[in-house]
Amino acid sequence: MNPVGPYDLAIIGSGSGNSLITPYWDQKRVALADQGIPSTGAFGGTCLNVGCIPTKMYVRPAALARAPEEAARLGVTMTTEHADWPAIRDRIFSRIDAISAGGRDYRDRLENVDLIAERVTLTSPRSFRTTSGNEVTAEQMVIAAGSRPVLPDVPGIELPQVHTSDTIMRIDELPRRILIVGGGYIACEFAGIFSGLGSEVTQINRSVGLMNQLDQEISEAYSAQAEANWSVRYQRTLAGIVEDAHGGVTAQLVTSDGRAEEVQADTVLIAIGRVPNSDSVGAADAGLDLHPDGRIAVDEYLRVQIDGEPVEGVYAIGDISSAPMLKHVANHEARVAAHNLENPQHLRRVRHEAIPAAIFSHPEIAVVGLTEAQAAEQIGAEHLTVKTQRYGDTAYGWAMEDQTGIMKVIADRRDGHILGAHAIGYQSSNLIQPIVHAMSFGQDAYTAARGQYWIHPALMEVTENALLGLEVPIPAEPPL
Numbered sequence: 274m275n276p277v278g279p280y281d282l283a284i285i286g287s288g289s290g291n292s293l294i295t296p297y298w299d300q301k302r303v304a305l306a307d308q309g310i311p312s313t314g315a316f317g318g319t320c321l322n323v324g325c326i327p328t329k330m331y332v333r334p335a336a337l338a339r340a341p342e343e344a345a346r347l348g349v350t351m352t353t354e355h356a357d358w359p360a361i362r363d364r365i366f367s368r369i370d371a372i373s374a375g376g377r378d379y380r381d382r383l384e385n386v387d388l389i390a391e392r393v394t395l396t397s398p399r400s401f402r403t404t405s406g407n408e409v410t411a412e413q414m415v416i417a418a419g420s421r422p423v424l425p426d427v428p429g430i431e432l433p434q435v436h437t438s439d440t441i442m443r444i445d446e447l448p449r450r451i452l453i454v455g456g457g458y459i460a461c462e463f464a465g466i467f468s469g470l471g472s473e474v475t476q477i478n479r480s481v482g483l484m485n486q487l488d489q490e491i492s493e494a495y496s497a498q499a500e501a502n503w504s505v506r507y508q509r510t511l512a513g514i515v516e517d518a519h520g521g522v523t524a525q526l527v528t529s530d531g532r533a534e535e536v537q538a539d540t541v542l543i544a545i546g547r548v549p550n551s552d553s554v555g556a557a558d559a560g561l562d563l564h565p566d567g568r569i570a571v572d573e574y575l576r577v578q579i580d581g582e583p584v585e586g587v588y589a590i591g592d593i594s595s596a597p598m599l600k601h602v603a604n605h606e607a608r609v610a611a612h613n614l615e616n617p618q619h620l621r622r623v624r625h626e627a628i629p630a631a632i633f634s635h636p637e638i639a640v641v642g643l644t645e646a647q648a649a650e651q652i653g654a655e656h657l658t659v660k661t662q663r664y665g666d667t668a669y670g671w672a673m674e675d676q677t678g679i680m681k682v683i684a685d686r687r688d689g690h691i692l693g694a695h696a697i698g699y700q701s702s703n704l705i706q707p708i709v710h711a712m713s714f715g716q717d718a719y720t721a722a723r724g725q726y727w728i729h730p731a732l733m734e735v736t737e738n739a740l741l742g743l744e745v746p747i748p749a750e751p752p753l
């Protein structure tokens with residue numbers, strides 16, 4: 274074992290971890306370890322290479338391919354002739370691979386940064402061992418090693434037709450039939466992508482309904498539309514996968530009442546959740562506290578903990594420690610950790626209130642704050658005011674002939690405090706942002722609605738009307 278260091282800073286993970294290397298470290302020594310994305314070896318983490326960015330680059334052409342559906346409602350006849358999967362794929366990854374390679378090259382050329390392109394495992398909170406046998410020590414450490422897909426332990430899971438989100442986007446051709454296992458974010462986004470581009474999609478989920486963790490009204494609305502858009506089967510578990518004689522597979526399912534069922538497909542996508550990479554970095558062996566789900570436990574300053582006590586100068590950020598596995602959360606945590614690394618005498622707290630999320634499926638979903646059930650539990654149902662605004666009851670909704678879009682806002686009827694918002698429909702990820710803003714800056718619902726102009730007749734009037742529909746007190750000297 275060759276001792277290397279001590280570095281001023283060592284980072285495990287080049288996703289959100291990469292952004293910690295600010296100009297502050299220019300005259301100091303930094304080690305950045307990343308084994309690379311397992312499927313490609315790429316630098317730069319999940320979001321760039323196999324997550325948020327490429328998926329959304331597929332969502333857009335899939336939405337365009339669906340344009341004839343909406344056009345028909347508006348009296349325009351269109352047809353989608355063909356989605357050119359190889360061309361779409363190559364356009365997406367020529368861009369992404371270049372950014373990843375450029376990012377790696379830049380880090381490689383920096384004199385103050387040593388890039389360690391290997392798997393590493395912690396030997397203590399401030400040291401790790403590289404696969405090639407070096408022992409790296411550092412004054413401060415950030416563990417930003419992310420998460421990975423879960424695979425069910427069933428026969429046939431290793432077949433080449435079976436993919437996770439790590440590999441599905443680079444397949445050779447658009448599958449004619451795809452089986453998608455799971456009912457959460459990834460399964461629903463890919464069901465939207467593949468059905469939009471023209472694949473025959475079958476989605477299975479163990480429970481009844483899709484996106485069940487969301488507000489019930491939204492998950493029911495989403496499930497109903499998904500069921501209309503592609504084939505959805507509930508209460509099914511994957512039991513095994515066997516190759517057929519034509520290069521495809523037969524997936525063997527078991528229903529909740531024990532019946533066997535089969536689905537024929539060319540490709541299978543497994544999307545049943547992700548687990549934090551705390552085991553991959555050896556966090557438990559290094560003595561770090563873990564949550565029961567495997568996340569590294571951190572305090573409000575993002576310091577890791579040993580026996581409930583924070584370890585000075587050692588931080589964990591992103592999917593490896595955060596319950597919401599979202600890139601904007603990892604980015605915020607990276608900003609907090611960057612500050613705390615540079616200012617150990619003036620630590621800043623992480624802010625986990627009003628975290629929004631969007632599911633870029635068909636239709637799109639956006640959420641922030643509490644569901645109605647959670648809000649009722651928290652303050653009592655009698656104190657809630659809830660408004661569900663249909664897109665179709667606003668001027669732009671008429672222009673779209675929208676039948677299904679809704680935005681639901683939940684507030685405390687005693688003071689207008691906004692507790693949550695849940696939207697499903699076209700551009701809902703954008704429509705929800707004014708509510709995120711109001712919740713983040715403590716604006717009551719009335720002030721948020723009437724304290725600003727809303728462009729008429731933009732679709733954003735859905736959000737304005739949802740806020741105006743709440744039964745909340747009007748403040749003294751209200752904005753008019």
Ligand SMILES: Cc1cc2nc3c(=O)[nH]c(=O)nc-3n(C[C@H](O)[C@H](O)[C@H](O)COP(=O)(O)OP(=O)(O)OC[C@H]3O[C@@H](n4cnc5c(N)ncnc54)[C@H](O)[C@@H]3O)c2cc1C
Nearest residue numbers: 286288289308318319320324325393419591592598599600
């Ligand atoms: C298909 C998909 C779509 C997504 N879409 C969205 C979205 O639209 N919006 C959103 O907010 N979030 C989305 N996410 C979630 C988002 O990608 C993650 O929350 C975010 O990328 C996590 O960043 P991170 O820095 O914690 O980890 P990562 O970016 O995963 O970085 C961790 C790095 O650590 C490396 N590593 C792991 N173990 C070791 C080790 N032992 N030694 C060395 N290196 C190691 C890995 O190779 C990896 O490069 C999506 C995720 C997926 C999978």
Ligand SMILES: NC(=O)c1ccc[n+]([C@@H]2O[C@H](COP(=O)([O-])OP(=O)(O)OC[C@H]3O[C@@H](n4cnc5c(N)ncnc54)[C@H](O)[C@@H]3O)[C@@H](O)[C@H]2O)c1
Nearest residue numbers: 455456457458459460479544545546547598599631632633
């Ligand atoms: N747009 C976004 O922000 C975005 C997109 C993709 C992923 N992500 C992040 O990545 C995380 C992981 O996504 P995910 O979709 O893999 O997980 P998830 O937790 O969202 O959903 C997992 C789904 O799989 C089902 N499931 C679990 N075990 C199963 C089994 N054995 N058989 C059948 N079904 C099973 C669950 O019931 C659930 O519906 C998300 O929680 C999210 O934080 C975010």
